Amino acid sequence: MTPEIKNIAVFTSGGDAPGMNAAVRAVVRASIYYKKEIFGIYRGYEGMIENDLVKLNARSVSNIIQRGGTILKSARSKEFRTEEGRAQAYQHLKARHIDALVAIGGDGTFTGLHKFYEEYKMPVICIPGTIDNDLAGTDYTIGYDTATNTAVDAIDKIRDTALSHNRLFFIEVMGRDSGQIAINSGIAGGAVAIIIPEEETTIDQLIEKLDETARNNKKSSLVVVAEGGKSGNALEIAQQVKERYSYYDTKVTILGHLQRGGAPTYFDRVLASRMGVAAIEGLLQGETDVMVGIQNGKIVYNDFELTMSKEKEIEAEALRIAKILAI
Ligand SMILES: Nc1ncnc2c1ncn2[C@@H]1O[C@H](COP(=O)(O)OP(=O)(O)OP(=O)(O)O)[C@@H](O)[C@H]1O
Numbered sequence: 001m002t003p004e005i006k007n008i009a010v011f012t013s014g015g016d017a018p019g020m021n022a023a024v025r026a027v028v029r030a031s032i033y034y035k036k037e038i039f040g041i042y043r044g045y046e047g048m049i050e051n052d053l054v055k056l057n058a059r060s061v062s063n064i065i066q067r068g069g070t071i072l073k074s075a076r077s078k079e080f081r082t083e084e085g086r087a088q089a090y091q092h093l094k095a096r097h098i099d100a101l102v103a104i105g106g107d108g109t110f111t112g113l114h115k116f117y118e119e120y121k122m123p124v125i126c127i128p129g130t131i132d133n134d135l136a137g138t139d140y141t142i143g144y145d146t147a148t149n150t151a152v153d154a155i156d157k158i159r160d161t162a163l164s165h166n167r168l169f170f171i172e173v174m175g176r177d178s179g180q181i182a183i184n185s186g187i188a189g190g191a192v193a194i195i196i197p198e199e200e201t202t203i204d205q206l207i208e209k210l211d212e213t214a215r216n217n218k219k220s221s222l223v224v225v226a227e228g229g230k231s232g233n234a235l236e237i238a239q240q241v242k243e244r245y246s247y248y249d250t251k252v253t254i255l256g257h258l259q260r261g262g263a264p265t266y267f268d269r270v271l272a273s274r275m276g277v278a279a280i281e282g283l284l285q286g287e288t289d290v291m292v293g294i295q296n297g298k299i300v301y302n303d304f305e306l307t308m309s310k311e312k313e314i315e316a317e318a319l320r321i322a323k324i325l326a327i
């Protein structure tokens, strides 16, 4: 029989994402509801290795549901990738009588958590908190909705200038190796082309599309580019297009980290609240080495292999309509 869980620790890891605070709040309050002690680890795996944790109570998470970033801070820890680093983290957790972990982060965070579980068999559960929405097994990750809305807002503003000056803008959005933000901000922002890592778009194809729409009387255009695409980043793509196609005055805007900040949308707050409660309930029911997910509106628990063995696909429907609408 698995020993009873009494002391739980929660942390945020990888890139911060809007809604992480709402998830921390839900984890803390659900733990207290189920009469468990709850601790917060600062700076993700880095804080675990450095024994940087504090006991939390219901008031520790007051007034954070609406805030971007993460009150627990976040980090990318090189040391946790090593056996020695993870051993040190385990020693500290053991000394503090921590007997279960809730991680809020992306694919990297879940990978580290899985390794830790395999080595020490401490019950662990992951909540997907990343703007990238790049985890299979969940329709949405916390922060993705907010980040995509931020991108759309920026695209709308750039459109004003594109229209006023008859320009072609390449707008780079975030998503390490993932076109999720790009595809949906591109559709919502009315992009003429959306370049994503999951689908090859050659410079020839892009110029052909721009030319076709220009012949259709289009005077300005927006191209949304996901970072890390096969044809290069937005600057490189824009340069290649500029060299061969001079119809437009071409500009590039990289949205960067502004997509990670800001108040979470209602969607991310509710998602984070549901997932936070589900993480604690799952742990207490014996779920371990799993990620909480949401599929067709219902909470699910997916094991590590299932989550990581497949790439999250871009919906074929989204790709199809993006092309139909760009004429
Ligand atoms: N293979 C691994 N082994 C051990 N730990 C890992 C591994 N991969 C990642 N981690 C740990 O997880 C941390 C977070 O991973 P990463 O930086 O990839 O961000 P993420 O969780 O994927 O979030 P995001 O992509 O949104 O920034 C890493 O800094 C590292 O400490």
Ligand SMILES: O=P(O)(O)OC[C@H]1O[C@](O)(CO)[C@@H](O)[C@@H]1O
Pocket (backbone or CB within 6 Å): 014, 015, 016, 130, 131, 132, 174, 175, 176, 227, 260
């Ligand atoms: O600059 P940082 O913090 O390393 O993060 C950049 C990466 O983090 C992400 O935003 C995910 O949080 C990726 O899309 C991006 O490549």
Ligand SMILES: [Mg+2]
Pocket (backbone or CB within 6 Å): 014, 106, 107, 108, 130, 132, 176
């Ligand atoms: Mg990641």
